[in-house]
Amino acid sequence: MRPSVAHAVALLSVLALLLAACGVVEDEPDEAAETDVDEDVDEGLEEDTLLLGHGADPGNPRSIAAEDFAETVEAETDGRFEVQIQGSEQLGSDVEMLEAIETGTIELTANSQGPFSDYVPEVALFGLPFLFDDSETAYEVLDGEVGDELAAMAEDEGMKVLAWWDNGIRHITNSQQPVEDASDLDGMALRTPEDPMTLDIFETLGASPEPIDFGELYLALEQGTVDGQENPLVNIWASDLHEVQDYLSITGHKYEVTPFVMDMDAWEALSEEDQQILEQAAQDARDLQRQEMQEQSEEIEEDIQEYVDINEADVEDLREATADVYDAWEDEFGELVQDLQDAAQ
Numbered sequence: 375m376r377p378s379v380a381h382a383v384a385l386l387s388v389l390a391l392l393l394a395a396c397g398v399v400e401d402e403p404d405e406a407a408e409t410d411v412d413e414d415v416d417e418g419l420e421e422d423t424l425l426l427g428h429g430a431d432p433g434n435p436r437s438i439a440a441e442d443f444a445e446t447v448e449a450e451t452d453g454r455f456e457v458q459i460q461g462s463e464q465l466g467s468d469v470e471m472l473e474a475i476e477t478g479t480i481e482l483t484a485n486s487q488g489p490f491s492d493y494v495p496e497v498a499l500f501g502l503p504f505l506f507d508d509s510e511t512a513y514e515v516l517d518g519e520v521g522d523e524l525a526a527m528a529e530d531e532g533m534k535v536l537a538w539w540d541n542g543i544r545h546i547t548n549s550q551q552p553v554e555d556a557s558d559l560d561g562m563a564l565r566t567p568e569d570p571m572t573l574d575i576f577e578t579l580g581a582s583p584e585p586i587d588f589g590e591l592y593l594a595l596e597q598g599t600v601d602g603q604e605n606p607l608v609n610i611w612a613s614d615l616h617e618v619q620d621y622l623s624i625t626g627h628k629y630e631v632t633p634f635v636m637d638m639d640a641w642e643a644l645s646e647e648d649q650q651i652l653e654q655a656a657q658d659a660r661d662l663q664r665q666e667m668q669e670q671s672e673e674i675e676e677d678i679q680e681y682v683d684i685n686e687a688d689v690e691d692l693r694e695a696t697a698d699v700y701d702a703w704e705d706e707f708g709e710l711v712q713d714l715q716d717a718a719q
């Protein structure tokens with residue numbers, strides 16, 4: 375439904391151009407109005423309050439990056455722009471925050487890969503099982519041509535990608551047993567994000583994956599609605615999921631990016647100078663976030679042992695058991711899958 379709105383708008387503009395070219399629509403000379411519009415665009419919006427929504431809890435690298443972004447933007451624009459942050463899904467789930475971007479209710483969101491792939495489906499491919507050995511390789515691909523192409527696709531959907539933030543490599547926690555290999559996942563009820571790739575991976579592994587909003591995850595685990603979930607260590611820790619789980623299995627089964635996006639209309643309302651300030655602030659915050667990811671993950675792996683039993687899963691077994699996922703996505707996305715695999719080498 376969402377892409378079709380953007381497509382309809384694009385189609386209408388094309389129609390308008392065609393009609394004008396054919397002389398069907400008379401040029402109404404309304405020069406005064408046109409001049410006004412041009413001036414606004416040239417000068418850009420002078421000041422504004424920008425609402426930034428995200429789903430991470432305090433202390434999470436995403437929260438830290440959002441705060442850093444807000445501080446830089448305010449300082450660099452001498453306070454003309456204020457960034458108001460609402461974390462912990464206070465403005466709604468990742469899916470809802472992207473809808474709010476679409477309707478212009480909020481200007482910015484540091485979102486998630488699955489929900490974002492509803493707009494740019496190719497982004498889900500970053501989560502192909504065991505695609506990246508480490509985050510650094512993913513960063514290289516995201517900061518290069520591939521990332522630029524995906525960002526261009528997002529623009530067609532009305533979203534400006536200011537930077538590709540990080541959501542890290544994911545591991546499994548649960549309340550039943552250590553996950554050593556694929557057989558341990560058989561029938562396990564696992565919460566996943568709203569992400570077609572994650573659902574595919576865990577269905578292929580014989581588990582029972584079920585999408586639940588991140589903001590409802592703690593309660594779902596506490597109440598036993600599901601047995602487990604999968605997330606990077608920093609999300610497990612900042613959201614206290616270890617309190618309501620008994621086992622942490624280091625699987626590293628997939629990578630996720632955090633698209634940091636702005637509503638295209640809000641972006642276009644800015645002067646070029648302010649656009650540069652925001653983009654640079656977003657990229658600096660990205661670098662800080664990636665660094666935090668690294669540092670926090672190492673500490674958490676130590677600290678979390680007090681709460682859960684940790685085991686290293688048999689990655690080769692899981693890799694083999696998820697090989698079919700590649701075939702299915704290759705059917706849909708063709709060469710892109712191989713290109714990504716090559717880039718990840």
Ligand code: TK8
Nearest residue numbers: 429430486567588605609
């Ligand atoms: C927090 C989520 C989280 C994601 C998930 O908003 O849903 O599991 O990994 O980061 O975006």
